Amino acid sequence: MPADLIDFGIERSRHEHFFGREDVLAAIDRHLDGAGASGRWVLVTGGPGMGKSAILSRWLDVQEQRGRRTPHHFIRRDVMDWDRPEAVARSLSAQIEALYPAQKDPEARPESRLIELLAKVSKHELAPRGERLVLVVDGLDEARSDGAGQNPLPGFLPYALPPRVHALCASRPQYPHLGWLESRGNVRQIDLDAPEWTGSNEQACRAFWGDQAPRFTPRLDPRLVEEAVARAEGNLLYAVKLREWLEEQPREQRRVERLPRGLSGFLEQIWQQLRSLPREQFGLVVNGLGLICAAREALPLEEIEAAWGWNDVEAGEDFLRAARALLLEEPASWRGARAYRPYHEAFRAFVAEKLGPKRMAELHRRLLETTARWPVAEGESDFRRRYAARHAIAHALAAGEREKVRGLCRDLGLLEALCREDGSAALEEALSLGAKELGDGDVDLLHRAVRAESHWIRQEPEALPELVYNRLRSAGWEAERIARTLHFPRGLPKIRLRHPVRMWTAEERTLHGHSGWVESCAFSPDGQHIVSASTDRTLKVWDVATGQLHSTLEGHSDSVRACAISLDGQRIVSASADRTLKVWDLATGQLLSTLEGHSASVQTCAFSLDGQRIVFWDMTLKVWDLATGQLLAPLEDHAHSINACSINPDGQRIVSATMDGTLKVWDVATGQLLSTIEGHASRVKACAISPDGERIVSASSEITRDNMTLKVWDTLKVWDVATGQLLSTLEDHASQVNACAISPDGQRIVSTSNDRTIKVWDVATGQLLSTLKGHSASVQACAISPDGQRIVSASWDMTLKVWNVTTEQLLSALEDHSASVQACAISPDGQRITLAFTDRTLNNMALKVWDAVTGQPLSALGHFRGGSACVISPDGQRIVSTSMDRTLKIWDVATGQLLSTLEGHSHLAHAYAISPDGQRIVSASTNRMLNVWDIATGQLLSTLEGHSASVNACAFNPDGQRIVSAFTDRTLKVWDVVTGQLLSTLEGHSASVNACTFSPDGQRIVSASWDETLKVWDVTTGQLLSTLEGHAASVNDCAFSSDEQLIVSASDDSTIKIWNFDTRRCLDTVHGVGPFRCVCTSLGLLCAGDANGNVWLLDSTASKPEGRVSTTTRPVRLFFSYSHRDEALRDELETHLALLKREGLLQSWHDRRIGAGDEWASQIDTNLDEAEVILLLVSADFLASDYCFDKEMKRALARHDAGQARVIPVVLRKADWRSAPFARLLALPKDGRPVTLWQDRDEAWTDVALGIRRAIETLRGRAE
The missing domain is CATH 3.40.50.300 (P-loop containing nucleotide triphosphate hydrolases)
Known part of the structure; x- marks a missing residue:
């Protein structure tokens, strides 16, 4: 990066x-x-x-x-x-x-x-x-x-x-x-x-010549100087370049009549001078100039010579002498050479115009075939590798090489390299340009896939191939098509989807920035901005097209509950728990006024059509007149609190929604109650009015009784405003509906809910058109853009999401599960998977069996009313589920038959496990006890007591003789099943432990916790062996691979991680679209379930442990060559390389590691000869050291040239090193700027560490 x-x-x-x-x-x-x-x-x-x-x-x-x-x-x-x-x-x-x-x-x-x-x-x-x-x-x-x-x-x-x-x-x-x-x-x-500055411009040129003219020998003729000032026309660039030109002219040629007029005249004169050169030399100069003007960064002379095949040493120097007036020379760290670019952007445009579009296209093609050639050949310079990664697509576009553009855009190696160099925004830009130029649907879909995964790609560019593969697989592409269409230089991702999961193309972007729940959102009337309100006490203004945060509005002293934008798009009003309304200028973010005097927290607000009144609710419905600053008479008639209000498009009427289940329509001008609409059985949470003012949509919860069970249905109702008649009822949300809106054309309704979804409905038919998933918490608000093409949603996950509903489509997936997948198991032969997931009510469990090969459902075992959890036997043949009546039920997977019911818990059981032989069950209930059951007889065998906290999870060891249980008090306990004896308590987690499992040999336990870590324990001693860190949220489940070499974990951070059991290093990461709840693995197949109802079946060829496969997975050996006077700086660098060491990528050595009595020279020679990366820590002391310069550096460069090691100069302190033998190598940090000269030294060391990481990855890639 x-x-x-x-x-x-x-x-x-x-x-x-x-x-x-x-x-x-x-x-x-x-x-x-x-x-x-x-x-x-x-x-x-x-x-x-x-x-x-x-x-x-x-x-x-x-x-x-x-x-x-x-x-x-x-x-x-x-x-x-x-x-x-x-x-x-x-x-x-x-x-x-x-x-x-x-x-x-x-x-x-x-x-x-x-x-x-x-x-x-x-x-x-x-x-x-x-x-x-x-x-x-x-x-x-x-x-x-x-x-x-x-x-x-x-x-x-x-x-x-x-x-x-x-x-x-x-x-x-x-x-x-x-x-x-x-x-x-x-x-x-x-x-x-402007005319007012004409005199100033001329005076600047005059002052310039007043300083420069006396420097000429002989001094310039005053008439010449005066004419130079006049002909500059106030242009300082002209004056500067004219001075350079005059210096190069013979004395007799410094005449008034030879002075060009203005900058354009000067450039034209330079061009004519070039044209007067011999034809061959003019062609050489034009080729070099054109290449520099086509290039997208300064080019070293060596690159220009190579591009044109200038083998004559004099050719390059001839070119520079002739073209120097048009060039800017700047230093380059690559091989100690200097690089060249146009002196000014006006010069680039001038040369490009002279050469014409066709010739410029040819020059871009030349660069594409040389400096920007991709893939970069083995042994090419780092400059070419970086230049090609950054600019190959741009040059192919400029050259009109459509097929080359197509190939480059489909090369995952190039796209990953571009992302590493310039970031994910540059990658999106390149693909956007490619898709637009080609009109290629595949490249366009690839661009949208990259945009959808940009939040992951930005953090981990190396994950690009896996993210693109899984996104396209879920867009309906077969694996063969992906492999045929895209180029994966390192082969297909090691872990990839076998079957599609649900991903949503409607999600255009996610807006991050709030540090609290997002409570409200609104579109500006022109659709270009979004305003959001949050419990972090701020409002934020966002650019819709780019997702860029424009401004943060601060001033409230408590949570901001609501926001709205005036119809002219100039003002924002915000309602806060601090009992105020504030009015802001949208363009400047300036606070215009604060409306005080409210009796309680202000929960809702809206502008009238003319922007002169604000409607709000603070226990009663009220109206502020902004013109007079007066609070108008309250609108009072509700018997209960008001939850929401909406203003009619003509600004004349208000609809309010209340706790008593009614809707009321008011006249804004008079405050008169016009009508009351009744029909909801409980509180009305939200309401909206159609653009024509003829319909109202309202959201509420309906309660019915079925025998002894209460059912709560969250519905929307559509009403006729004139008659108060109920037109339709919309049902599908699984939890409370928080907000609703009607599209500008009046054809669609959008609703949001605590079930974390946004739903889109057809107003006329009441049909559910689509469900938008992606938020990880309750969705509190929504708004529709004025053109009806976008929806913005605000959530308690502290984000907003922008959805493009014109392109929304459900991508093919295993099944439309409505809620979280709670458990999964793979049959011993790897042919079937059994899944348990919550249904749309979030209270009942449903079970299904799938063919793992085809992805087709084999059987459905139905729903278990009142169930809250389940466990699947290791062979996938039986399932145990809980019931609200405190019993456990055992089901046959093949037939769906209820085999037995286990009774004996005095409290609800919520965690359990089945022994490996399938003969016993251990269950944990809310009364902090573990019960062990005989499955065949249903007999309670034993009760394990002594817990001081609730049990979250439990597991049998492979021989069924021990049980481990995980607790909310941050501990695990190991039990003897036969005697019921507590064998050990494992302490070390800093938060509740969510899951636990034994290794296949029974010698280790791995646990997963809310503290975002996994821990590995020795069963015999209870000793903590290691802590696996890398997840960014709670770890919910974990599993061992059958060969004991891998640990797999599932987390709320929407990732699955695969860890090497021996080294404890994370080998691979699967990036999801929602929190992962469960995971299991068998025979190279990985199965996981997420909170969105997706079942992830992944083929896994994850890296095996060190020493069992290629040496590409062992740490790369690194050698420090340095002066002892730079020891402190060396230590700083080692600190910044710590993560590389933790990841098992790097093993470093320097001479301070030599032990007492060791032969120091032999130790240095041995480690230098074994190193794969050699760092030369450059300073004046390093250059002055005979041992560093004559012995270590020479040996290092010899190994580098033989391809046995990679030498990287790291410039620590300012020194004259450009003529040193290692100056031909790309130096770190960026541009070879000494570390000690950076304003922020950490930034410099980070750049060095990233460069070393890239070198290590290159070496490992070559070894593979």
Whole structure:
């Protein structure tokens, strides 16, 4: 992944000669100083060469001279990743975090990192100190847009600046997206092209020549200087380049008549001079220039020579001499060479226009065949490997090579490499461009699959092949089609779906950022923004198209319960438990007013049609008149509390929903009650009015009695407003309905529920059209976009989800289970799986048997009323389930027959296990006792007492003589089945233990806990052997493979992990779409069930333990070559390599490991010769050390050149190393910048660690 901090020193050094712009700097300061505590934008615009970058660079210099470090970013098109919006946001965030380390959040999500950071800095750093923070961004017009031409500015510029945060930006005035910024009321613009700055521009050029002219020998003719000022037309870039051109001219050629007019005239004159060269030399220069202009980052001369086959040493130097006026030279760490790019973006455009589209396409093709060739051949440079990964698709598109684009987009190796280099956003952008250009449905589906899995890919790029395979498998693609269509360089994923699971293409994106439950959401009238309200006391404004967080609105002192947007899209109203309503400006995030005086928590709010009134409820229904600031008479007639209200589209009527089961319709103007609608049997939770005002939909719970059982049905009802008649009842939710909405065309109803789903209904027929799943907690609110194509849902899982209901479809799956899969088992022959899952009521259990090979259902055993859990025998032949009558029931899987009922528990049993021989059952009840039963006779054999907490799980050992039980008090207990004796208590977990199991040999126990870990225990001694860490949420289940080599775990973090039993290292991860509840494994087949009702059948060829297969799974040996004066820095690096060691990827050695009495020289030689990775820790002391330089380095490079090891220079301290023998190798950290010069040293070490990880993965891949 790319480093966050970027060194713009070279870029800024281009503007070190700054003249005559004090008036512009003063204007910038006036605008910023006049902003006070409010956030302000200052925008400097002007054509190419007018000095915008120089002005911003000089302003930064002044601030630094005053001791003010200022976060800044210079966007440069096709220079590394400087022009990517996500890179700009990362760069600014890293600099701000370096200034205010206390506000750094390591867990911050990339899309909201900058916005949230600015909000925290504003509140906790700037406001208390009365200080300001200015962000400087140059080159807005060079920011890269996506394939659809989307505005890139929201990707890195806050939609609203927090208090005391200002932004100073520069751009060409013709930039099409500039209106997004210029429309803000708090923008102050300095247009250098405007007449008011003409004199200033000319004075700047005059000051430049006043400084530079005396430097010429002989001094320049004053008439020449005066004409140079006039012909510059106020363009400083022209002045700078003209000075360079004059220096190269013979004295007699420095004449007035030879001076070109303006920047375009200068470029034309340079071009004509090139054309006057001999034809062969002109062709050479044009080839080199064209390649540099087509390239997407600076090219080393060696790459240009290789692309054109310039074998003559002089060719490259001839090219540089002729084209130097158009080039910018910058250092490159690769092989110590320097790299070249166009001096200015205007120069790139000029050359491209001269060469024409056809020739530029040929140049892109040339790069595609050389520098950007993929796959990269063995032995190629790291520069080519990185360049090809980042730019191959872009060059293929520019070259018009459609089939090449198609092949590259389908190459999972390239896509993974691109993601590693530039991040998941760059990967999505490349696939989006490819799909648009090709019109290829396969590439488009691949793009949507990557977008849907982006939250996983961002964290683990190496998981891309598995995620794409499973997503496409679930989209209906057969395994053969996936293998035929996509290229998997490392072969098909080691763990992959055998049959589809339910994944939802309707889910467009997930919005993360709230730290509390999300209670409400609303679309803006133009459909471009979403506002959300949360218990974290904030509102957030989001961009619908990009998912980017625009602003966070802070001011409430308690949970925000509701929000709404005025019809003109300009204001937001929020209702809070702090007993206030607040009105905000949507564009700026400014708080406009606070409406106080409410008698209780304000639960609902809505704007009237004209935006002049706000309807709310705080125990009574009331209306605020915003124009007068008066609270109008309350609307009182309900006998019970109001849960929700909705305003008629014409703004004249209000519908309120109450606890007494009624709906009431009111006249807004008079406050008169117009009608009452009755028909619900209990409280009405939510309501909505159709756009034509003729229908109301309401949500409630209906209660009926069936014998001794109460049934609660959660329904929606559709009513005729005029008559009060019930038109239809909609039933399918499994729990309380929390919210409902009607689409703008009045054709569909959307509802949300505690069952974690969103449902879409047809208004006319009452038919359920689709169920949207993906939230992991109750869904509290929903809204429909004005065009009816999107739904946004708000959940207690602290996220919002945006759904595209125009493309929503249910992807093929094993079965439409309605709720969580609670248990699973695989038959001994691996041919069948037995599943237990909760039905739609969440109270009953249902059982089904499936053919594991075909994925087809074999039998259904029906529902067990009142059941809350079940267990399946190891052979899959019998099932035990609980009942609300405190009995256990045993069922025959093949026939579905009830075999026996076990009675004897005084409390409900909720955990049990069957012995391996199928003869006994152990059950745990809520009275903290374990009962052991004989299955054949139903006899209670023994009771194990002495528990101090509730039992969550239990298991038999392989011979059935021992039982382990897991408890809520964080312990496990091991029992002797025959004597009932407690053998040991296992302590070590820090939270409730959810699951436990014995290893196949009975010598080990593995346990899974709420503390997000698994632990491995020795049965005989009770000793804790190891802790397996890696899950990010509660671990719900665990299992051993039959060969005892693997442990499998299922977690609420929506992953399954496969662990090596011997090394305790995580080998593979399966990424799901919801929390995993259960898991089992047998004969290379892995079965798991999730909370969404999915059954995951996965073919597993997971890595085997070290020493039993290829040595590719053993740690890579690493050798440190360093000066002892850098020992402290070496220790810092080792700390940052700790995770690689924990993962079993790395084993390091340095000379401090030599023991007393050992022959130190022999030890060094042996370890150096055995190392696969050799780090040269570069500093002046390293270069001065005869032993390091002459012995260790020479031996290391000899092994590197022989392909026996990978040598990586790591530059610790500033030193002149560019001419050293190792300078031909790519140095770490990024660009070979010394670690000690980074603002945040941890950032530097992280970049080094990531580079070493990539090297290790490359070595392991080659070994495979």
